[in-house]
Amino acid sequence: MTDTETLYEALAGHLDTLGQDAAPLFLAKVALAMGHALGDTGRALAILDDCAQDLGAQPDPAQ
Amino acid sequence: MRPAGRSELDSLYFTYPHFDAPAPDAPRTDPAPVVIVGAGPVGMTAALELARHGQRCVLIDAKDTFNDGSRAICIARASYHILDRVGAIAPFLEKSLPWTMGRSFYRGRQVLEFSMPDSPNDKYRPMYNIEQQYIEQYLWDAIAREPLIETRWQTRLEAIEAGAGGAVLTLADPHGRYDLPARWVLAADGARSTVRQMLGLRLRGRNFEGRYVIADVRMQHDYPTIRRALFDPACRPGGTVLIHRQPDDIWRIDYQLRDGESEAEAISEENVRASVTAVLEDIGHSGPWDLEWWSIYSANTLALDDYRHGPVVFIGDSAHIVPIFGVRGLNNGMADAQNIGWKLALVLSGQAGEGLLDSYTPERRGATLDVFANASKSARFMTPPSFGWSLMRDAALSLALHHPWAGELANPRQMAPYTYDQSPITAPDAGGPGGPKPGAMMSDVALGDGFLSDQMGPWFTLLWIGEAPALTHPLLKVVALPAEGTVARAWGAAPGSAWLIRPDLHVAGRWAKAEPAAILAFLDALLERRA
Ligand SMILES: Cc1cc2nc3c(=O)[nH]c(=O)nc-3n(C[C@H](O)[C@H](O)[C@H](O)COP(=O)(O)OP(=O)(O)OC[C@H]3O[C@@H](n4cnc5c(N)ncnc54)[C@H](O)[C@@H]3O)c2cc1C
Numbered sequence: 001m002t003d004t005e006t007l008y009e010a011l012a013g014h015l016d017t018l019g020q021d022a023a024p025l026f027l028a029k030v031a032l033a034m035g036h037a038l039g040d041t042g043r044a045l046a047i048l049d050d051c052a053q054d055l056g057a058q059p060d061p062a063q
Numbered sequence: 064m065r066p067a068g069r070s071e072l073d074s075l076y077f078t079y080p081h082f083d084a085p086a087p088d089a090p091r092t093d094p095a096p097v098v099i100v101g102a103g104p105v106g107m108t109a110a111l112e113l114a115r116h117g118q119r120c121v122l123i124d125a126k127d128t129f130n131d132g133s134r135a136i137c138i139a140r141a142s143y144h145i146l147d148r149v150g151a152i153a154p155f156l157e158k159s160l161p162w163t164m165g166r167s168f169y170r171g172r173q174v175l176e177f178s179m180p181d182s183p184n185d186k187y188r189p190m191y192n193i194e195q196q197y198i199e200q201y202l203w204d205a206i207a208r209e210p211l212i213e214t215r216w217q218t219r220l221e222a223i224e225a226g227a228g229g230a231v232l233t234l235a236d237p238h239g240r241y242d243l244p245a246r247w248v249l250a251a252d253g254a255r256s257t258v259r260q261m262l263g264l265r266l267r268g269r270n271f272e273g274r275y276v277i278a279d280v281r282m283q284h285d286y287p288t289i290r291r292a293l294f295d296p297a298c299r300p301g302g303t304v305l306i307h308r309q310p311d312d313i314w315r316i317d318y319q320l321r322d323g324e325s326e327a328e329a330i331s332e333e334n335v336r337a338s339v340t341a342v343l344e345d346i347g348h349s350g351p352w353d354l355e356w357w358s359i360y361s362a363n364t365l366a367l368d369d370y371r372h373g374p375v376v377f378i379g380d381s382a383h384i385v386p387i388f389g390v391r392g393l394n395n396g397m398a399d400a401q402n403i404g405w406k407l408a409l410v411l412s413g414q415a416g417e418g419l420l421d422s423y424t425p426e427r428r429g430a431t432l433d434v435f436a437n438a439s440k441s442a443r444f445m446t447p448p449s450f451g452w453s454l455m456r457d458a459a460l461s462l463a464l465h466h467p468w469a470g471e472l473a474n475p476r477q478m479a480p481y482t483y484d485q486s487p488i489t490a491p492d493a494g495g496p497g498g499p500k501p502g503a504m505m506s507d508v509a510l511g512d513g514f515l516s517d518q519m520g521p522w523f524t525l526l527w528i529g530e531a532p533a534l535t536h537p538l539l540k541v542v543a544l545p546a547e548g549t550v551a552r553a554w555g556a557a558p559g560s561a562w563l564i565r566p567d568l569h570v571a572g573r574w575a576k577a578e579p580a581a582i583l584a585f586l587d588a589l590l591e592r593r594a
Contacts, residue, residue: 028458036468 066332066354071131075281075355076311077196079128080203082216084236091215091234091241095121096411098232098245100220100258103130104195105379105396106251107202111149112404114211116521116566118411121243122212123234125219129203132356133194133279135393136309141480141504142397143187144516144568149401151205158197158310161188165290167473171297171345174463175470184553186507186514192288192309194279195393220252223261223375230374247407248375251400256381262372266365266384268435273446274320274361276329277387278339281312282352291346292445292473294460298341303445306346313355316342317387319446320359330359362386362442364435370424376403383431386438395434398481398567399427405522405566414538415590422488430481441475480504483569488589490563490572496528498554498562499570505562508553515550518542522566523586526550527577529558534579536586 011030018026035044065073072079085091097113099106102124110122138159146152167175179189206212215236222233229246250258259266286308293304302319309315318338320329328334335357343352366383370376379396403423409415447453462469483489484502492501499505508515518524520540525531528551531543544550546558554560561577562570563586572585 024454025457025461028454029462032455032458032469033462033466036466 064330064332064357072128074196075353076313077194077200079131079196080200082127082214084127084217084238085215087238092243094244094246095119096245097121097247097249097407098123098230098243099249099251100232101251101253101379101381102126102203102214102216103251103253103379104135104198104202104393105400106249107199107206108145108149108397109249109251109378109400109404110212110214111151111202111205111209112145112401113408114209115149116405116408116412117211118408119211120213120249121245122206122214123218123220124214124216127217129196129199132358133196133309133313133315134358135195135198135387136192136307136315137394138191138193138198139391139394139480140185140187140189142394143191144504145397145401147186147516148566148568149205151201154201154204155191155193155198158201159191159193160288160308160310161191162288162290163189165292165475167292167294167470168296169294169460169464171293172464174294174460175467175473177471177474184507184509184514186509186516192307194309194311194313197310198393220257223248223258225262225373225375227373246374247411249400249403249407250375250377250381251379251396252381254380254384256377258375259367259377259381262375264367264372266367268363268365268384271362271364271386271439271442271446271448273442273448274326274329274359275317275387276320276335276338276357276359277315277317278335278357279309279313279315279355280339280343280352281355282314282343282348283312283350284308284314284348286346290475292475293342293345294473295457296342296345298345299338304342304345305445306342318342326359330357360387362438362446364439366428366431366435370399370428371420376407376420376423378403382427383434385431385434386442391434391438395431398430401567402427409522409538409590419488419590422486426483426486429483429485433481437476444473488571489569490585492573494575495573496554496556496560496575498550498556498560498573501570501572503570505564505568505570506553508550510549516568519564519568523571524564525582526562526564528556528560532579534583536583538590539586 015023038044097120099110099120099122102122106122110120113120146155163181164178166173181189218234218236220232221235224231230248232243232245234241234243250256252258288308291306295301296304299318305317307315316339363384367377370382378399385391406419410417443452444456447456459469459472482502486502489502522538525539525541527543529546531541534541559576562573565571
């Protein structure tokens with residue numbers, strides 16, 4: 001079992017240390033490396049779709 | 064472009080020949096079976112392929128010499144097989160620099176070292192570097208020896224009328240204007256094809272972000288012949304640089320322009336010199352260097368929907384423009400030339416129906432679309448078009464500093480020959496005997512005294528494992544290969560296995576328990592396809 005709280009705290013710590021400018025690159029690396037470690041492309045893609053929700057860019061109703 | 068004071072043809076290492084126009088009294092208007100418009104590398108290859116199969120052609124070009132500047136420099140294994148087949152290979156092997164690997168660097172640190180597939184079974188290396196002037200020179204030397212090819216330099220196509228049974232070309236040379244009837248026309252007149260424009264045809268596709276300056280410099284520089292890619296280097300923050308070695312101590316440097324950097328300024332001699340100086344500093348070259356030639360370029364993936372329009376067939380850059388990252392521009396064009404060359408030769412000699420030509424577009428346009436797919440991936444990595452692509456590219460490169468799996472995203476995958484498995488003239492694969500699959504280019508095998516590819520006949524070749532049956536066809540050479548022999552072992556094939564190899568070394572079909580009658584029927588069906 002992943003200890004989500006520990007992960008949450010570690011991410012916050014890294015983001016504070018790296019600062020806003022480096023944050024996107026850091027998170028992109030994390031996503032790619034975690035997806036790779038997961039070893040399941042389908043699940044990784046589903047997680048991406050899930051995480052893209054509720055972030056302002058509204059889905060196109062025509063789609 | 065060349066440095067101030069030097070003309071377009073004033074090269075540091077290459078002497079451009081001058082070709083006269085046909086003499087004033089030379090016959091000009093006798094109908095030709097084939098006219099090839101454009102004596103660039105692709106038009107010349109097509110002329111040689113037709114001649115190899117005994118067919119005459121008239122080859123015309125508006126210029127009085129070769130293309131200026133070194134342009135395409137990376138020639139792939141498959142193209143060396145083409146040059147081998149047309150009898151032009153010897154000087155290429157002598158001059159060019161073979162290579163097999165590449166290294167990519169991110170902010171000065173190596174993130175990837177890749178090798179292209181190569182083995183002692185391959186007659187040729189995966190890639191060779193040679194300047195385009197030499198490519199044209201060596202093709203021309205072969206053409207000059209060939210009585211079946213009539214070349215007319217300083218001869219410009221000014222108009223073309225194409226109908227069902229042929230075309231009439233209006234040509235102009237220093238002595239006047241005349242009409243030349245032709246049964247077939249190969250349009251090898253390059254990216255700005257006059258033929259394409261006159262027939263009202265358009266290339267379709269897309270343009271990519273990112274513009275590159277390509278500069279050739281001469282310098283004594285000690286580094287092996289490999290592909291070097293520098294991502295986000297100190298000399299070009301945020302940009303990408305490619306470095307290739309060429310013969311004669313010439314080095315090709317491609318560097319990406321920054322967004323908003325003006326093209327006009329970027330290609331001024333002063334700015335090119337400054338940019339090259341920065342790159343050379345970055346790679347630790349401190350010795351002297353000379354600037355030879357430079358040009359600017361942006362990546363496009365553009366192609367015609369149909370490569371054939373009645374009697375007119377498009378080959379090379381006139382039919383498609385591909386990004387140079389995949390080093391496929393010229394290689395792709397040479398494969399077009401060979402493909403239409405042997406098919407047209409069979410139609411002209413009455414040994415195949417015109418329907419055979421219907422396989423040209425699906426095979427060669429298919430190959431172009433495959434190049435597009437790979438090159439688009441490459442282009443997006445080399446020159447990310449937007450925020451998202453750019454961020455993920457940098458994430459991959461940063462990860463690659465410690466994780467080889469991420470470095471693979473930077474692999475340019477330059478060397479997968481296209482498979483004609485969807486072609487109308489490829490036999491369906493009924494779970495074959497192993498070895499190369501239908502549509503694929505035949506893999507080569509080292510034999511005691513040469514290579515399997517050396518055993519091929521001029522037209523079709525049937526490779527048969529074990530004692531071959533008595534089987535004759537005017538276009539077929541049968542090669543029996545010993546059971547338990549080198550090829551049988553390399554391809555894991557049992558006695559009675561057979562492969563039908565086309566003149567361009569692609570596999571037309573393969574059979575596990577071959578029936579001679581069925582193979583002959585297949586070959587005849589392939590040849591007698593009616594339009
Ligand atoms: C500046 C530049 C840089 C390049 N760099 C690279 C590179 O780094 N790597 C790479 O792979 N590729 C590169 N290419 C592309 C590569 O050079 C081409 O893919 C290759 O030359 C295509 O050969 P071709 O024979 O189809 O056309 P071309 O070489 O363009 O030949 C066409 C010929 O047709 C003739 N012609 C045109 N119109 C007429 C007419 N109306 N009448 C008579 N003759 C005519 C021209 O004079 C010319 O000789 C570059 C191209 C250019 C222009």
